[in-house]
Amino acid sequence: MVSKSTAKESIVIKDLKKEYQGVKAVKGVSFSVKKGEIFGFLGPNGAGKTTIINCITQLASITSGTIIVNGYDVITDYLDARTQIGLSPQDLNFDIYFSVLNTLIYQAGYFGIKKNEAKKRALKLLKEFGILDKKNELFRQLSGGMKRKLSIIKAIIHEPQILILDEPTAALDVDSRYELWEFIKKLNKSKGITIFLTTHYIEEAEKLCERICIINKGEIIKLDTTEKIMDELSQNIITIYLEKETNLPTAIKKYKYEYNNRKLEIKVAKKDQNKVLREVLKILEDAGAGVVNFGLEQEKLENIFRRLVHSEGSK
Amino acid sequence: MKPNWTGFYTLFKREFLRFFQVPNNTIFPQLITVLFYFLIFGIAIGSRIQEVAGVPYFLFILPGLFVQVLINGSYSNPSGSLFTSRSWGNISDVLTAPISYTQFTLAYIFAAMLRGFFLGVGTLLIAWIFMPIQIYNIFILLAYVILISFVFALAGVVIGLWSKTWEQLNIFINFIVTPLTFLGGVFYTLDMVPGLIATITRLNPIFYMISGVRYGMLGIKDSNVFIGLGILAVIAVVMFWWVFTLLKRGYNLRT
Numbered sequence: 001m002v003s004k005s006t007a008k009e010s011i012v013i014k015d016l017k018k019e020y021q022g023v024k025a026v027k028g029v030s031f032s033v034k035k036g037e038i039f040g041f042l043g044p045n046g047a048g049k050t051t052i053i054n055c056i057t058q059l060a061s062i063t064s065g066t067i068i069v070n071g072y073d074v075i076t077d078y079l080d081a082r083t084q085i086g087l088s089p090q091d092l093n094f095d096i097y098f099s100v101l102n103t104l105i106y107q108a109g110y111f112g113i114k115k116n117e118a119k120k121r122a123l124k125l126l127k128e129f130g131i132l133d134k135k136n137e138l139f140r141q142l143s144g145g146m147k148r149k150l151s152i153i154k155a156i157i158h159e160p161q162i163l164i165l166d167e168p169t170a171a172l173d174v175d176s177r178y179e180l181w182e183f184i185k186k187l188n189k190s191k192g193i194t195i196f197l198t199t200h201y202i203e204e205a206e207k208l209c210e211r212i213c214i215i216n217k218g219e220i221i222k223l224d225t226t227e228k229i230m231d232e233l234s235q236n237i238i239t240i241y242l243e244k245e246t247n248l249p250t251a252i253k254k255y256k257y258e259y260n261n262r263k264l265e266i267k268v269a270k271k272d273q274n275k276v277l278r279e280v281l282k283i284l285e286d287a288g289a290g291v292v293n294f295g296l297e298q299e300k301l302e303n304i305f306r307r308l309v310h311s312e313g314s315k
Numbered sequence: 316m317k318p319n320w321t322g323f324y325t326l327f328k329r330e331f332l333r334f335f336q337v338p339n340n341t342i343f344p345q346l347i348t349v350l351f352y353f354l355i356f357g358i359a360i361g362s363r364i365q366e367v368a369g370v371p372y373f374l375f376i377l378p379g380l381f382v383q384v385l386i387n388g389s390y391s392n393p394s395g396s397l398f399t400s401r402s403w404g405n406i407s408d409v410l411t412a413p414i415s416y417t418q419f420t421l422a423y424i425f426a427a428m429l430r431g432f433f434l435g436v437g438t439l440l441i442a443w444i445f446m447p448i449q450i451y452n453i454f455i456l457l458a459y460v461i462l463i464s465f466v467f468a469l470a471g472v473v474i475g476l477w478s479k480t481w482e483q484l485n486i487f488i489n490f491i492v493t494p495l496t497f498l499g500g501v502f503y504t505l506d507m508v509p510g511l512i513a514t515i516t517r518l519n520p521i522f523y524m525i526s527g528v529r530y531g532m533l534g535i536k537d538s539n540v541f542i543g544l545g546i547l548a549v550i551a552v553v554m555f556w557w558v559f560t561l562l563k564r565g566y567n568l569r570t
Contacts, residue, residue: 020570051570054569057407057410057411058410058411058569059407059410059411059569059570060570061569061570079316079413079414080316080413082411082412082413083316085411087407087411089404089407093403093404093405093407094403094405095333095400095403095405096403097336097337106325106329106408107408109321109322109325109326110322110325110326110409110412110413110414111319111412111413112320112321112322112413113321114321
């Protein structure tokens with residue numbers, strides 16, 4: 001599929017507002033997704049993630065604002081904009097009367113791909129996803145994981161430039177989840193496809209995404225590279241085991257610490273962790289407190305996400 | 316972007332072929348019902364009735380039954396399809412595809428008309444088992460068949476978009492179309508019924524549709540067929556504009 005060569009960003013959203021029956025679901029959101037990146041879109045249930053996806057794909061009308069996809073306005077250039085996107089929605093929705101293969105052939109057909117080519121692509125993708133033997137089965141005969149795979153195949157059969165995955169690993173077992181992560185990375189690296197991903201598995205976003213946008217109650221509360229978010233916001237824990245029970249030197253008290261049964265725990269921002277570790281070890285050494293062992297525990301993105309969302313929620 | 320005719324054809328094909336997938340719901344019940352009408356009213360009772368308007372009673376009722384099947388087929392295809400794909404959510408496949416609003420509208424309408432024709436031809440073939448059928452004016456007949464199926468396909472789209480339950484989906488056909496068809500002169504001429512029923516029949520738009528088809532098949536005139544065609548054409552244009560606007564607006568399709 002062809003995209004406007006001048007567009008440097010895959011998706012540009014400006015001041016997007018969406019209201020349903022008087023409820024402000026999206027309150028003037030602006031952000032952009034760079035070409036070729038894996039972009040994580042996180043938020044609690046009801047934050048507005050799926051609404052924004054629906055606005056991008058035009059499954060929802062836009063109250064105000066603009067959305068440009070690879071240089072095409074989703075309202076005025078809607079046909080071109082739609083060719084750029086492949087969508088695997090949160091809810092699995094298929095025509096229950098069609099076989100797996102026919103579902104894919106029809107889907108490709110909607111995007112202008114003739115039957116022979118569509119069949120070739122469908123068989124190739126079914127093989128890649130390990131469900132070729134299910135090609136003649138009906139949707140309802142598939143397991144939850146297979147349905148999810150079929151939904152993703154359906155989204156990429158027309159070879160879009162942008163793939164929107166709305167909670168793609170929901171209902172997948174651990175092996176299938178890892179398999180899918182590898183596939184997403186491969187699709188992104190080898191074909192340069194932009195991936196727009198929403199997930200409730202924060203670990204997934206941490207592992208896959210270059211940038212993360214956290215949204216709550218229809219507003220963006222954080223948007224940055226995964227690394228920066230972790231550096232700025234993670235509260236890592238330095239754990240130090242002392243040789244014997246001892247009174248801590250006063251200098252330690254300037255840190256956020258807990259001390260119990262020879263175990264000293266200090267909470268510290270990721271960016272300061274090395275400096276603080278050196279300082280604390282020095283203080284303890286100067287005070288003659290023998291150190292047996294020490295370690296560093298990285299706070300998970302999941303905790304940061306919860307902290308951000310809850311602090312926003314209490315505002 | 317160039318018009319996506321493959322997309323249009325795919326949607327049209329899906330919409331037309333979907334009714335072959337459940338023939339026990341979509342094909343056989345209607346044709347079996349028609350067969351019984353022919354047997355009971357055409358053969359058993361009809362053989363005891365003198366000619367009506369100069370033709371055997373069997374041939375007299377054929378145009379009305381043909382119109383009934385045509386209406387049912389054209390209406391049911393888009394109404395059922397849109398309602399179920401909205402309920403299952405797979406309407407999003409089409410809404411996110413590069414198919415223009417005009418193509419989207421026409422794919423549903425043409426598939427519905429074709430289903431109506433298919434069932435209409437089935438009705439004529441069943442009739443042929445009992446008696447050779449006649450065509451008096453093929454042009455008038457085709458014009459009526461095209462416009463009737465077009466208008467009821469559009470009605471099917473409107474109801475398919477509007478309905479939130481199966482009950483609502485069937486209200487239009489059960490409580491409006493079926494009674495109007497029976498009161499539209501399928502089984503009688505205006506002079507065979509009391510004044511009140513004749514007046515109700517004259518106010519019934521389906522009477523003019525049956526009358527036009529009857530003229531095309533048998534040459535019997537109950538009303539001015541050209542005025543009937545004109546009114547039907549106006550209804551078709553107004554309804555097409557309405558349906559196109561609803562689909563473009565995403566009425567009950569987009570949130």
